[in-house]
Amino acid sequence: MPPAPKRRFDAVVCDIDGCLCPETTDDFDGPGLLRIAEHNRLAREQEDRPPLTVCSGRPEPFVEAMSRLLGNRLPCVAENGVWLWHPVGNRYDMDPGIGPEHLRAVQGARAWVAEVLGPRGVVMQPGKAGSVSLYHTDTGLLRSLEPVVKEEFERRGWPFRLSMTWFYINCDLSIVSKATGLDRFMAATGLTRERMAGIGDTMGDLAIRERVAFFGCPANADERVKAHADYVSPRAEVGGVLDILSRL
Numbered sequence: 001m002p003p004a005p006k007r008r009f010d011a012v013v014c015d016i017d018g019c020l021c022p023e024t025t026d027d028f029d030g031p032g033l034l035r036i037a038e039h040n041r042l043a044r045e046q047e048d049r050p051p052l053t054v055c056s057g058r059p060e061p062f063v064e065a066m067s068r069l070l071g072n073r074l075p076c077v078a079e080n081g082v083w084l085w086h087p088v089g090n091r092y093d094m095d096p097g098i099g100p101e102h103l104r105a106v107q108g109a110r111a112w113v114a115e116v117l118g119p120r121g122v123v124m125q126p127g128k129a130g131s132v133s134l135y136h137t138d139t140g141l142l143r144s145l146e147p148v149v150k151e152e153f154e155r156r157g158w159p160f161r162l163s164m165t166w167f168y169i170n171c172d173l174s175i176v177s178k179a180t181g182l183d184r185f186m187a188a189t190g191l192t193r194e195r196m197a198g199i200g201d202t203m204g205d206l207a208i209r210e211r212v213a214f215f216g217c218p219a220n221a222d223e224r225v226k227a228h229a230d231y232v233s234p235r236a237e238v239g240g241v242l243d244i245l246s247r248l
């Protein structure tokens with residue numbers, strides 16, 4: 001008989017905003033993130049705990065920086081599934097379903113936002129390649145513009161799915177999501193649901209929930225997401241992630 005595996009899970013897929021850093025532009029919890037990096041180092045050397053990788057709507061460069069800070073070697077999902085970045089071999093895989101027509105829609109949407117909403121103070125989050133994220137210092141005003149954006153995109157036939165996060169209107173190509181990104185992650189790594197755990201804090205992270213055998217939330221998570229969790233930490237953000245890791 002083969003020896004029993006030394007760990008219950010082979011990977012923890014973790015959202016970034018609200019889990020590994022604050023939703024706001026407050027400082028990172030540097031010491032807390034270094035403890036996760038230490039966890040990942042031990043996971044690699046001793047194979048007695050699951051390494052943590054990331055799955056985020058953030059642009060690829062942000063995700064790559066977070067992954068490297070955390071000493072992660074597993075592929076990462078970036079920009080809500082547009083990218084799979086492979087730390088080993090430094091490969092950037094855009095979802096193969098994204099074709100020239102999708103990229104033209106992204107360009108068209110950017111140009112329209114800049115021209116029509118730019119004068120009203122709306123800006124786009126830098127660094128995105130296959131999606132558009134709108135931001136305004138007045139979140140209430142931004143929220144009021146969501147139906148305007150939705151109507152214009154539909155009128156133009158641009159294939160986006162709109163969602164309002166805490167501070168952004170995310171316009172993602174409808175063919176990609178955290179779900180498609182995780183499916184590609186699983187195909188690339190050969191990992192199955194049974195061998196994976198996950199951590200998330202908002203509704204978009206239910207895509208993680210559906211693909212893992214154990215799902216945890218930090219204390220600051222959306223109550224609707226907590227309802228789907230196997231464990232809710234009493235601690236928020238990085239403290240919550242460390243607490244969840246200690247239980248795996």
Ligand SMILES: [Mg+2]
Pocket residue numbers: 015016017018019200201202
């Ligand atoms: Mg989040």
